Amino acid sequence: MHRTAPLTDFDSIKPIISELRIFGGVTDSQIVTILQKMELWILTTGDVVFHKGDEPLHIYIVKSGKIDLQLAENGVILHKHEIRVGECLGEASLMCMHRHTATAIAASDGEIMVLPKRALLELRHENVELFALLMMNLARELARRLYLTDELLLTATAMRTSGS
Numbered sequence: 001m002h003r004t005a006p007l008t009d010f011d012s013i014k015p016i017i018s019e020l021r022i023f024g025g026v027t028d029s030q031i032v033t034i035l036q037k038m039e040l041w042i043l044t045t046g047d048v049v050f051h052k053g054d055e056p057l058h059i060y061i062v063k064s065g066k067i068d069l070q071l072a073e074n075g076v077i078l079h080k081h082e083i084r085v086g087e088c089l090g091e092a093s094l095m096c097m098h099r100h101t102a103t104a105i106a107a108s109d110g111e112i113m114v115l116p117k118r119a120l121l122e123l124r125h126e127n128v129e130l131f132a133l134l135m136m137n138l139a140r141e142l143a144r145r146l147y148l149t150d151e152l153l154l155t156a157t158a159m160r161t162s163g164s
Contacts (some may be wrong), residue, residue, distance in 0.1 A: 065110015
């Protein structure tokens, strides 16, 4: 189980945030607004961030360490992706309001910055321009991932077809 700590050291976090695509076009003052709404979770190897089927309640950004994203079905575990420093997870489920389709587990000790769903909804009322920018950036990132997934599917299908 993770421990929660206040997110206070904005200077150490700014370089990570500024590299994230979901914060593209966001000003320094807007980043501070977002950071003030975030929490810091301290993880130990093996801690579960969320389980497959959980309600999406946060967007997670890896500050340190690694998170293993796993798909499991009928006793088979597929390591889908290792989320590293500066990458985020949980945003797809939150955006489409669909339960998580994978389980996220700390692959090492580390920290993740967490933006709660309720804080995102508060932002919608407090600063609609910033909220709209974040939503546009999230949609763009999800579109990029869909494109990459399509490419992987096409490549795998082509390989299977040429091998038969």
